[in-house]
Amino acid sequence: MTIKDLRESDSAEYKFRLLTTNDGRFSDHPGVILNVTDVRLEMVPSSVSEGGRLTLLCKTRCTLDHIPEYIWYKNGRVTQPVTSSNRLIPDQETSSNRLIRDPVSREDAGRYSCGVKGSVDLNSTEETITIMYAPKNTSVSVSPSGEIMEGSSVTLTCSSDANPPVDKYTWYKKTVTSPKASGQSYSITNIRSEDNGEYYCEAQNEYVRLNSSFVSVDVQYGPKNISVSVSPSGKIVEGSSVTLTCSSDANPPVDKYTWYKKTVTSPKASGQSYSITNVRSEDSGEYYCEAENKYGRLNSSSVSVDIQLKQSLVSGVVGITVVVLVLILCLSGFIWFRKKSSQSTSDEGNIRDTQNNGQTDSSPVYDNISDMVMTSTAAQTADTDNQDDLHYASVYYSSSNEQEEPLYSTIQLSQPQKQEEEVQYAALKFNCPSAATRLTTREAEEEPSMLYNTVNNPRNKRT
Known part of the structure; x- marks a missing residue:
C-alpha cells in the first residue's frame, strides 16, 4: 500500500486481512503502527507592524540521529539573513531553528517555509507574513491633465500604499484649513477661477495618517475684474505728468493692453501703463483700457482725468478781472458825478x-x-x-x-x-x-x- 501526500493525520495502526475461496479470513495481529511526523513553521507574533520584531520558528518531530540543519525559503526561493539583526539560532534541545527579523520592514512581507537540509521530503508548509504599515507614497493625479478651461470638470484621485489599506481619504486646498471633500476621488464640476490653486489629500488607516504632495489645478480664463488707477490722484495741474495703470485678473496673464480716450475711436497707447507728460487742458477727459489674452478681451470702466490751470495763471486772470471791474465802476461813477x-x-x-438881465452889460x-x-x-x-x-x-x-x-x-x-x-x-x-x-x-x-x-x-x- 502506498500513501501519497502523506500527512500527519495519516498516523495510525494499519492491519491487513486475507480472504480465501472457502470464506476463510485471516488478519495480522498486531498491526503496523505508522507515525507521521513533519516540519512546522511558526511565526511569533502572528502579525507584526513595520518597525517591530518578527521571529520565525521551524520545528520537526522527526527522530533524527543528528542535529538538523534548516533551509529557509521566501516566495519559493532560498533566502538567507540579509542584515546583522537577522540571525539563525540553533536549538539542540528542540531541534528547531529560528529566523528573526528586527526591525521589520515592508520588504519582509511574503510567503515563508522551511525544510531539513538533506531531506527533500522534510519541508514545512508555507506561511504568509503580513507586515502592517502606515500609508506611504501617497500621491494625487488630475484628470484631464493639462489645461483646464473655466466651466469644465476635473477629477482628483488619491493613491497610497498602506497595510491595511487606507480606509479614509480627506481633501484639502492649500491655505484653507477646512476640508473640501472626502473619498478617494474628488470631482469639481463647472470649475471656476476661484477653484484655481494647489490641492492635496490625506490618507489614513488604523495606524497613522499621511498627506500627499501638492498638485496644481490651473484653471484657464479670459480677462475679468479690470480696473484703472490714476497717479497722482485728484486734480492734475497743467504742465505736470500723470500715469494711468490697468489691472486685470486673467489666466494666462494679459499679454496686450490698449488705451483709449472716450469719444475717440483710435487707440492712444499700448502697454499696462500709459503716461502723459506735460499735460494740457485738451488732455482732460475719460480714459479706459482694453485687456486681452488668448481666451478673450474685456474693457475696463472709464476713469476721469481732470486737468486744472496753474494757480498763478488763475490768480492773474482773477486779479486782472477784478481790477478791470473796479476801473469800470469808478469810471462810471466819475462820469455820473x-x-x-x-x-x-x-x-x-x-x-x-435871469437875475442880471436888467443890469448893465x-x-x-x-x-x-x-x-x-x-x-x-x-x-x-x-x-x-x-x-x-x-x-x-x-x-x-x-x-x-x-x-x-x-x-x-x-x-x-x-x-x-x-x-x-x-x-x-x-x-x-x-x-x-x-x-x-x-x-x-x-x-x-x-x-x-x-x-x-x-x-x-x-x-x-x-x-
Missing part, C-alpha cells in the same frame, strides 16, 4: 443870467461857458476830434468890495479819450456875499470893477 455837476452848474448860471457876471459843459454823451463823442486837449474856465462873482475870499466850484469834463487827447477841466468860482455885506443891485452896478470873468483855455500841441 461829472454829469450831475455840469447840470447843477448850468442851472445856477441860467438862474443868475458893462460888467458881465460871467461869460458863456456852454461849450465847456457836458451836454450829452453822444454830442461829446461826435465833437471829440474838434475839441482841445484841456479846457479851463474860471468865473468870479463879487457883489461887495469887502469880499476877499472868492467862492468857487470845479467841474471836470470827461471826454472819450484818444491817444492824442487829455482830460478837460472846467472851474467855476462864485463868491456870494453875506446878508450884512450884500450890495444892492444899484451898488453892484456902480462898482463894475468888482465883477470879472476869466476864461483860460490852454492848448496843448497834439503829437
